[in-house]
Amino acid sequence: MDSILQGFSLAFGPEQLLFCFLGVLLGTLVGTLPGIGAAACISIVLPMTFGLDGLTALIMLSGIFYGSQYGSSTAAILLNIPGTSTAAVTCLDGYPMAQQGKAGTALFVTTIASFVGGSIAIVLLMGVSPVLANVALRFGSAEYFAVMVLGLVAALSMGAGSATKGAAMTFLGLLLGTFGMDMTTGAMRYTFGFPEMTEGIGILVLTMGLFGVSELLSNISRRDPAVPPAKSYRLRGMLPDRSERRQMYGPCLRGTAIGSLIGALPGAGPTVAAFLAYSLEQKVSRTPERFGKGAIEGITAPEAANNAAVQSAFIPTLSLGIPGDAVMAILLAAMTLHGIVPGSQFMATQPDFFWGLIASFWIGNLMLLALNLPFIGLWARITRIPHHYLSSLIAIFILLGVYSARNSLFDVFLAVLIGVVGWGLSRQRYPLAPLILGFVLGPLLEEHFRRVMLISRGDLTALWSSEISLGLLSVAAGLAVLTAWRQLRGGRAGAAAVE
Template identity: 55%
Template sequence: MNFLSDFQAGLGIALQFDNLLYCFAGVALGTVIGMLPGIGALSTISMLLPLTFYMEPTGAIIMLAGIFYGAQYGGSTASILMNIPGTATNAVTCLDGYPMAKNGRAGVALGMTTIVSFIGGSFSILLLMFLAPLIADVAISFQAPEYFAVILFGLVAASTMASGSVVKGLAMVTVGIVLGLVGLDLNTGVPRFQFGFVEMSDGLSIVALAMGLFGVAEILYNLMNTDGSPFKVQDVTMRSLMPTRQDVKTATAPTIRGMIIGAACGILPGTGATIASFLSYATEKRLSRHPEKFGTGIIEGIAAPEAANNASVQSAFIPTLSLGIPGDAVMAVMLGALMIHGIAPGPALVTQQPELFWGLIMSFWIGNLFLLLLNLPLIGLFVRILKIPYDALYIAMLVFICLGVYSIRNNVFDIFVVVFFGIVGVAMILGRYPAAPLLLGFLLGPMLEENMRRALLVSRGDFSIFVHGPVSATFIVLSVLVLAYGLGRPAMGFLQKMRSRPA
């Protein structure tokens, strides 16, 4: 009965005119941003964080979430029509989507991706509705040692299980934790790492950090690698979007497998939508009776990864909302948005603020319906957006970034912080240092320190308190195993290379 009442209350909040408007604006903007290669949902959400400072918390999170899962829909358009992924999660869609477009089936590919994206997202919303409250009920009894162990596991998993160098990921997490320590000590009030700047007494701004690393850095990097001219794309009609009955039959099983893989990857910290889409594609290729056809333009090659990446995006909200542990950089920014509004993420959010939690979930259903209605009849209009000159677009974005970060505290120092981290972000891209672990470390580092010190105060300095309880001990062991696995992969690869060299 409580579930039904929460469901009805959440639906009433989601159907409020302001929240409907924010939801529609979020998914529409996310669709457009996802189509434009090189921008991405993360950069857009980071740039819009200052705007949400003046909004109601529920409407702000609804709009930011709409941008996130809306970008997954839009990202497939550039992948199919231009062989350029709008977002990293849509990269695998290029493998069969673009060949389908060259074979004259671009409309069918776009229509199918919209349908399977809706199915994958809906599946994960159901999981969110049932799993998040259960996890929150268990986590509400957590003490400081349990929180420390869970946060530690999230940081280790996010830095070692993602693609790229494990050592670089761990290094970036460490840098993020150090940046999170800037400001006044929570217990003693002693300034730390301020270097004489009074403006840093309250710590570095999450908005300035995120906008620098993901907004300015991406813009500068893309300006270095493009001439600013618009892309040439083919037009798509509404009639060409309808898949055949055979297409639907062929795509059914891959869609089901893809959404299950995507939901599982979204729940696990450090995996995310990119890994989910590639894993689902590899699974379909392995299960297929004709694996040689993959890459030539078959419907299974787009149905599975598109269902997976949308399922992953929605299911990523499960650990973020129920435990307060973000699994990737976008979830970390969403967590920061909650903190800006004075909302403590975690089990208390689900149990003490059910209006926000259930209103957000109901908005996911509405947002997915909006996306279905937007992407099918208006696909021709969205395709024309790809013809916007990039040089004009990026200049406007840089101006809005500076205005946005200044408007939060009316402090010029924050603009310098954005510029500094924008330059650092470009250097990290060129050096292939991942920015997502740094942001996760920045957000979770203070929480990790607070719970560690609280636990040690209770135990009077005895570190064994972290392995006394079954929950904390389990997550400590999991952290060690994940770390050993992550560091063991490159070591084993190096040994195999050395053995294969001729004497």
């Protein structure tokens, strides 16, 4: 209890409040702007946080992550373009609502649903993480190996699109993670003779290339979208009427439940949660034909779900040190760069840090409520900024950010190269999230595998000798078989919905 109070008092420091505000403000901004997502923004901001202490930096970076979920519905409703992929499903009913002149109501409803979803998931995070961390205290290398394998398999089986392509990206990410000096033997692997490659590819270089540069390339190769004229929004006109309010409760709670559950699983991010929540609402609705034509349930449930999912995604990351999706993988890397190693030890030794971060989520969600409701007109106007201004701004920040992390021009050229490759891959619908996940988990996976082999003297069965690791690996194997089977039968449920 003491550490909880201590954590809250940490989060209420003036500097922490300021950076929490900056984080959620930036998050709302990049969420609103189509063409730049939370992953790119967190990578760009990360090198600027090196001067801050770890907690403050994490408060800000996490704020960008969950803040972007609030902002992403704005562009979805007003422009029919999702600000981030998680809001793609919000377009389905949000844009029709805007066309019916109910844009204000839609924006109000999504903000409230986001807040409810996020808040409930934080409570879950507070309850579950310490328990899970306690279990993980007994984990050995074999168990960690099993959890990571499960996470990687889950990521490619639940992700959107082809599982074959997902598997290829997972292996590519794992392989890229081996570049540089081998920690055990000191041998050089895939350095191409560059001394800069001794430490491998920097996580910042990789994410700025994959998400920053490749997003720039895909933005500039598209035309500017048609932008509707600006309108003014007044709070009174935005309030839902009584029947609309009654339609919100159920979807909001069901969306939260799905989001919290899916978000906490390894591998499944907020996008999957939002789609599942939407299809559940369609199934339980007595009037499913209203969906796609401006049904208020169709925006409430997915918005509650994606916000719940981004909060509960912190559960595996903080308590096991194993991220569930690409953005969490970047946040995990950010923690490592700040000298924090999340996992069961972290919860036991630095409880005030953990609770401080959680407390900042409450503060951040309240700030987001205050930022989004009264200023919705301002955010609506921001979607009208011409693309080329944004592109040059993002380009300069990426170039400077990559360079400044190590004062290395080599990294700049490498990031551009990775960006071109990433753009080519995503044009062919190769998912980039499993790549990042593989890259971050790869070195850990190798380390734990080697440790098990060393202790067991090369006996592979040591990997599944404990009940926990046997259980986890069985689930992973089951998921893999199921995914392969569905892939062979053509089309997976999630894939059809996302594409």
